[in-house]
Amino acid sequence: KAVVSTQSGHYGRGLLSIPGSFQNILRQLIQMKSFVGGLVTTMSQSLGLDTNQMNLDQLEVMLPMLERLNNELRNPDMTTFMCVCIPEFLSLYETERLIQRLAELDIDTHNVIVNQVVYPDKDKEGNVSCGLCGARHKMQSKYLDQITDLYEDFNVTVMPLLPREVKGVAMLQRYGAMLKDPPNMTECSVHDLLKDE
Numbered sequence: 001k002a003v004v005s006t007q008s009g010h011y012g013r014g015l016l017s018i019p020g021s022f023q024n025i026l027r028q029l030i031q032m033k034s035f036v037g038g039l040v041t042t043m044s045q046s047l048g049l050d051t052n053q054m055n056l057d058q059l060e061v062m063l064p065m066l067e068r069l070n071n072e073l074r075n076p077d078m079t080t081f082m083c084v085c086i087p088e089f090l091s092l093y094e095t096e097r098l099i100q101r102l103a104e105l106d107i108d109t110h111n112v113i114v115n116q117v118v119y120p121d122k123d124k125e126g127n128v129s130c131g132l133c134g135a136r137h138k139m140q141s142k143y144l145d146q147i148t149d150l151y152e153d154f155n156v157t158v159m160p161l162l163p164r165e166v167k168g169v170a171m172l173q174r175y176g177a178m179l180k181d182p183p184n185m186t187e188c189s190v191h192d193l194l195k196d197e
Contacts, residue, residue, distance in 0.1 A: 076108035084113045087143035096150065110154050114147055116161040119185045157182055160190050 072078045081102055085095040095112065102109045117140055120133035128134035147156060157179060166175045174194075183193055 074106045074108075079108065080111065081107055081109040082111040082113060083109060084115055085147075086116045087114055087140040087147065089143065092143055092146060092150075112147065112151050112154050112156045113179070114144065114156060114158045117144070117158050117185075118161050119190055121189055121191070160185055160193070162194065163190055164194060 083095050083098055085091040099109055118133055118136040120128045120130050120137050123129045128137070144158065159175075159178065159182065162175075164171070166172060178193070
């Protein structure tokens with residue numbers, strides 16, 4: 001089972017349209033081949049181009065590959081698109097647009113990963129010890145609630161903002177383990193997650 005993961009946005013939505021669009025163009029060119037084949041050969045010769053480069057028969061070879069790619073993208077047993085967002089307005093908006101586009105293209109998506117969620121440290125009395133962290137947490141909580149409402153039928157995984165960048169094999173493995181079994185952030189601090197490093 002292939003899993004495609006991306007931050008939502010224009011790139012992801014546009015990229016997903018390419019196989020289907022290209023497939024449609026190829027079909028039209030193949031249908032027009034008999035009408036324009038001679039014209040293409042005549043024009044390419046008059047422009048000094050190699051007619052072997054303009055071989056329209058090669059298009060017919062590409063069509064089955066594009067059809068297979070489209071079928072694999074639409075087969076939920078082969079491809080699942082995992083949307084990754086952060087709990088902020090623009091990211092949530094782009095994620096919703098991406099999910100709608102995936103639905104239009106019949107591409108399976110039922111997973112949303114909400115990344116970089118701030119869980120502020122608290123003092124012994126339970127008060128947030130960082131004003132900025134508390135403000136970010138409050139703002140993000142509003143969007144987390146919206147994500148929960150919008151994607152109630154989805155598998156939503158909430159991942160904390162870690163005190164270190166996720167890079168290197170060991171950190172990627174640890175982060176992957178957290179994706180499979182997300183930490184309960186009411187029982188620990190983000191610093192506890194990386195305590196043994």
